[in-house]
Amino acid sequence: xxxxxxxxxxxxxxxxxxxxxxxxxxxxxxxxxxxxxxxxxxxxxxxxxxxxxxxxxxxxxxxxxxxxxxxxxxxxxxxxxxxxxxxxxxxxxxxxxxxxxxxxxxxxxxxxxxxxxxxxxxxxxxxxxxxxxxxxxxxxxxxxxxxxxxxxxxxxxxxxxxxxxxxxxxxxxxxxxxxxxxxxxxxxxxxxxxxxxxxxxxxxxxxxxxxxxxxxxxxxxxxxxxxxxxxxxxxxxxxxxxxxxxxxxxxxxxxxxxxxxxxxxxxxxxxxxxxxxxxxxxxxxxxxxxxxxxxxxxxxxxxxxxxxxxxxxxxxxxxxxxxxxxxxxxxxxxxxxxxxxxxxxxxxxxxxxxxxxxxxxxxxxxxxxxxxxxxxxxxxxxxxxxx
Numbered sequence: 580x581x582x583x584x585x586x587x588x589x590x591x592x593x594x595x596x597x598x599x600x601x602x603x604x605x606x607x608x609x610x611x612x613x614x615x616x617x618x619x620x621x622x623x624x625x626x627x628x629x630x631x632x633x634x635x636x637x638x639x640x641x642x643x644x645x646x647x648x649x650x651x652x653x654x655x656x657x658x659x660x661x662x663x664x665x666x667x668x669x670x671x672x673x674x675x676x677x678x679x680x681x682x683x684x685x686x687x688x689x690x691x692x693x694x695x696x697x698x699x700x701x702x703x704x705x706x707x708x709x710x711x712x713x714x715x716x717x718x719x720x721x722x723x724x725x726x727x728x729x730x731x732x733x734x735x736x737x738x739x740x741x742x743x744x745x746x747x748x749x750x751x752x753x754x755x756x757x758x759x760x761x762x763x764x765x766x767x768x769x770x771x772x773x774x775x776x777x778x779x780x781x782x783x784x785x786x787x788x789x790x791x792x793x794x795x796x797x798x799x800x801x802x803x804x805x806x807x808x809x810x811x812x813x814x815x816x817x818x819x820x821x822x823x824x825x826x827x828x829x830x831x832x833x834x835x836x837x838x839x840x841x842x843x844x845x846x847x848x849x850x851x852x853x854x855x856x857x858x859x860x861x862x863x864x865x866x867x868x869x870x871x872x873x874x875x876x877x878x879x880x881x882x883x884x885x886x887x888x889x890x891x892x893x894x895x896x897x898x899x900x901x902x903x904x905x906x907x908x909x910x911x912x913x914x915x916x917x918x919x920x921x922x923x924x925x926x927x928x929x930x931x932x933x934x935x936x937x938x939x940x941x942x943x944x945x946x947x948x949x950x951x952x953x954x955x956x957x958x959x960x961x962x963x964x965x966x
Contacts, residue, residue: 585787585889586790588790588791588792588793589671589701589791589793591623591669591793592669592670593700593701594664594672594673594695594700594701595674595703595791596674596675596679596691596702597673597674597675597704598677598679598680598702598703598704598758598762599675599676599677599679599680599704599705599752600677600704600705600755601677601712601716601752601753602707602711603677603705603707603712604705604776605632605675605676607785607801607802608675609632609675609676610631610802610804611785611788611800611802612631612675613628614802615799619798620670622792622793623670623793624670624792625671625673626672626673627660627666627672628674628675629659629660633656634652635650635653635656636652636656636657636659636676637676637678637681638652638656639653639654639655640657640679640687640694641679641681641683641691642687647723647835648834649836660674664696671792673788673792674695677752680704680751680752681748681751682761683761685765688762688764692765700770702765702770703772704755704758704759704771704772705773705774705776706755706774706775706776706895707776707895708871709870709871709873709895710862710866710898711778713862713866713870714809714860717729717732717733717860718809718810718815718860720749721810721818721822722810722818722840724825724835725822726822726823728819732746736750737866754877755877755895756880756884759880760880760884763885763886768886771886772791772887772888773886773887773889774787774888774890775888775889775890775891777890777891777894781801785800785801787889807848808848808853810848811857811859811860811909812857812859812861812909813858813909813910813911813912814847816909817915817916818844821839825839837926838923838927842923842926842927843923843926844919846919847918847919850918851914858910867898868898871896872896874895874896874897875895875896878893878895
């Protein structure tokens with residue numbers, strides 16, 4: 580089923596809520612909207628969030644926990660966003676967070692809609708084929724502490740009922756037909772737009788947002804973000820095995836957030852670009868076919884809800900006619916391992932010591948090697964003196 584492009588914008592004063600889900604172009608949209616936040620008001624559109632992605636606010640609204648070791652979301656995060664939305668008055672506004680897709684019951688969704696403006700709220704859901712989401716979502720779960728290998732994870736998600744372990748959030752987010760149905764019950768089909776993302780049209784999603792919001796063409800531009808790239812198979816496996824050691828030794832979650840996810844992994848992403856020689860995460864043929872079958876079922880159910888659909892729903896069940904290749908050996912390059920280690924060390928160096936004032940926030944690759952050695956040496960000597 581293929582639909583036409585958007586011919587007219589949403590009514591002025593609409594509060595457009597983009598709920599993702601994950602791995603459907605959300606980071607690209609959030610980056611483009613945030614970069615254009617000073618230009619959009621001239622065209623009657625506001626971006627009320629105080630940051631590119633109001634993740635804590637969305638998690639608080641949905642009563643969901645933070646990522647492993649991160650700041651615990653509170654009602655203050657959600658209230659701050661609501662105040663900013665209300666301050667836009669009668670103007671059109673747009674909010675984007677894939678974590679709104681984690682809202683799992685009708686009561687929570689109805690409350691979110693009512694607090695954001697009730698009948699003024701229009702829901703936007705972006706979708707990609709499951710076969711493309713699965714490897715990206717698995718490596719993202721590994722970045723949050725998952726210790727299970729990809730093939731085993733696929734077995735649990737696709738073959739082991741009730742398909743909830745080890746990540747119950749996966750099908751809450753990616754059973755897309757049920758996601759659409761939940762939000763449609765809250766606002767009605769006339770206030771839900773589903774966009775099927777076409778990976779062959781790199782800027783298509785940006786143009787769709789412009790059309791919905793009544794913005795001039797090409798106002799929203801791609802914003803390069805190396806930190807959002809997916810990990811290679813070797814990088815993911817290195818991290819997964821580190822997770823096994825981390826959990827096995829009972830280290831605190833806060834340490835994982837600081838040293839691993841926001842230290843080692845973040846620096847590795849920013850400093851090392853994948854090469855053609857890097858082995859990608861490969862989905863076995865049986866899982867590709869299973870994902871295609873589920874995708875076809877979801878596409879039919881979504882069409883029956885009566886919501887507006889932009890794009891070709893046949894993409895949700897497309898299965899590439901390629902022969903399954905034997906898995907290649909994934910080897911981590913010394914440069915990649917070194918950058919990951921440096922990122923963890925730099926995160927240690929940037930943290931405050933004892934009762935001193937907190938260090939000024941900075942990225943790990945802004946810490947010179949000379950400074951890193953000095954700070955770490957100072958800390959080692961301090962610990963030795965205590966002993």
